[in-house]
């Protein structure tokens with residue numbers, strides 16, 4: 366095993382760095398998963414999660430990685446109709462694949478990786494065909510592209526029969542996302558991205574339309590039955606044993622996030638993004654062969670993907686200096702690197718990383 370990194374140096378776009386005090390919070394003694402102690406814990410967690418999602422609704426907690434709730438989205442949100450999957454990278458492609466593997470008929474709307482989908486064109490497509498649901502990834506972690514979720518949700522609200530299912534795994538907690546105000550039917554995230562927790566929990570918010578659909582969906586199964594998860598949650602309970610240690614860390618982290626405030630957290634992510642993009646432009650001006658992968662105007666505050674033919678070498682050289690960034694994902698594996706400027710990272714930590722990257726790339 367290699368030496369552990371110094372704090373503040375782990376910039377993978379998931380899992381992200383977890384602060385030592387958050388890690389330590391997991392070490393509390395066990396409590397039963399039926400009883401007063403867990404109900405108090407769940408109530409405290411619910412209070413902390415609501416502002417994160419900008420919702421007044423209960424936030425569903427699943428002991429699974431985020432992909433579990435992507436599958437739940439499809440199993441609960443689709444009856445027997447078609448699904449329209451907006452695909453612009455590896456994770457939105459996974460969402461389409463999940464829908465297919467759950468037996469849905471899926472129309473894939475592919476656009477070039479690194480770009481985003483046009484809300485106007487979505488309105489046209491919805492006017493010309495009937496869909497039970499639309500799937501998308503708000504922040505495409507494989508390319509650093511950001512969908513205009515507010516505009517897309519605005520379009521979707523004109524088509525009441527079609528539910529919007531949002532993978533916001535690198536959105537929620539880092540990207541301003543107003544679940545209730547924008548009228549999103551179902552939105553989900555995982556613990557190990559912008560919330561800077563260990564992996565193993567997923568969170569989601571379902572509106573009434575989604576819960577009505579869930580109560581009728583024949584293929585929703587048991588473990589990921591949103592109707593069941595939601596009604597248990599109203600009593601601050603979970604249907605099965607939750608990952609109790611992770612809940613301790615979650616409660617602790619939500620108090621830290623509450624103290625920071627969501628406004629400050631979103632702003633800090635934008636600052637880290639802008640600093641990273643400015644740095645990449647500077648490198649390019651100095652003649653370094655590097656490009657920002659995602660289309661201008663559609664770039665995520667949480668992750669930046671950069672094209673470079675030296676991807677493997679850069680990741681290795683950065684690592685040998687005691688820092689971690691991500692290589693490319695999926696078909697971009699050898700042609701890009703990714704910087705996860707999200708979670709609890711600070712501008713100072715990012716400056717440290719960028720100076721190492723300058724040394725390696727310039």
Ligand SMILES: *Cc1c(COP(=O)(O)O)cnc(C)c1O
Pocket residue numbers: 379430431432433456502504505506532533534535555558
């Ligand atoms: C990480 C990620 C996922 C998958 O999450 P898991 O927790 O690994 O299941 C899905 N979508 C996006 C956009 C991601 O970044």
